[in-house]
Amino acid sequence: MWQFFHKLGSPKWFYGIAARLMPWLLVLGLLCLGAGLVWGLAFAPKDYLQGNSYRIIFIHVPSAFLAQSVYIMMASAAVVTLVWRMKLADVFVKAAAPVGLVLTFISLFTGAVWGKPTWGTWWIWDARLTSMLILLFLYGGVIALDRAINDEKSAARAVAILVLVGVVNIPIIKYSVDWWNTLHQPATFKLTEKPSMPAEMWVPLLLSVIGLYLLFGWLACLRMQTEILIREQRTRWVQDLFHVNGGAR
C-alpha cells in the first residue's frame, strides 16, 4: 500500500498511467454523459408540477455534485501536500481548481434559470445558494493565490492551507437545506432512503453524474500531464519523450 502511494508521487510514473487511462475515461465518460443527457432531456417523463422545466436537473445536479466532490478531492490532495510534501498532489489541486470553478458556475447559472419560472426569482440569499456562491469564490481564491506566488513550493503550501480551510464549507452546503429554512428544496437522494423520484428519472440522472465524473477524470489527467511537462521540462525523461515523438523540443 505504502509502496503504491510513493510510486504515485513520481510524476513520470503518473504521466504514463494517465496516458493509458485517458482514452477509457474519455470514451466511457462521453457515452455515459451523452446517454444520460439524451435520455433525461428527451425521453424521461415530465414532472407533474413543473412540466418540462425540471429537466434542467440533468445538468444542474451533476455539475453541483461534481463541484463539491472535486473540492473534497482537492482537500484530500491538500492534506497530502502538507503532510507528505508530494508534488503530484499540488499538481492535482492546480489542475482541478479551474474545472471546479466552471462546474460551480454552471450549477449556479442553471439553478438561476430554473429558479425564475419555478420559485419566481433568479436569486435569493438562502443558505444553500449563498454557500454555493462561497464555493465559487473559494475556487477563484485558490486559483488567484496560486498565480500570485511565484515560488512553486510556497505557492503549493499556501494553496493547500486555503483549500483545507475552505473544506468546512462543504458540509454546510450539503446540510444547509436541513439545518436552516431555505427556499431550495431538500435533497431528493439520500443514502438511507429510496429516492423521491421514479427510476425513469433517476437512472438518466445517475448516468449523467457518472459520465461527468469520468470526464472530470479525463480532464484532470490531461491538465495534470500538461502541468507535469511544464514543471519537469528540464528533466531527462521529458526531453527524451519529445525527441522520440519527432523532436518537438
Place this chain on the structure above:
Amino acid sequence: MHPIRKKRLTIVLFLLAGLAVAVGLTTYALRQNINLFYDPTQIAAGEAPADVRIRAGGMVEEGSVLRDTESLKVAFKVTDFTESVTVEYVGILPDLFAEGQGIVAMGRLNSEGVFVADQVLAKHDENYMPPEVADALAKASESRDIAAEATKTLAN
C-alpha cells in the same frame, strides 16, 4: 509513518477540528439570520418582529385561498400543521402556487397578526413524478375516500 509526517498530520487534523468548531459555533449563533423565513409556529409564538420586513414560509392551507373578484388581491393561510398565519398579497402568484404547496412570502406582520406580503415565491419540494403517476395517486386516494364513505354509509 515518519515522525515528522505524523506531527504534520496532527497539526492538519487540529487545524481542521478547530476550524470546524469555530464555524459551527458561528453558524449556530447566527442561525436565526441564516434561516430564510419564519415558520408559522415562530410567528404565533411572537418570535417574528412586527412591522419589519421579514419572510414567512410554510404550506398553503387547503381551502384557504380567497381571491378578490375585483382585483389581484388574494388572501390565504400558511401553515406548518401546528400553527397558521393569514397572508394577504396583491399581485401575480408564481405558477407553482397552489393549495398544499410550499411558499415563502416577503412582507410585514401587521398589528392584527396578518402578514402583508409584497412578494410570494413558490418553494418546490424534493419529490418528482411523472403526471400519470400523480394522476393515478390522486385517483387512488379518491377511490379510497369513496370506499371509506361507502363503508361509513353501510355501517350507518
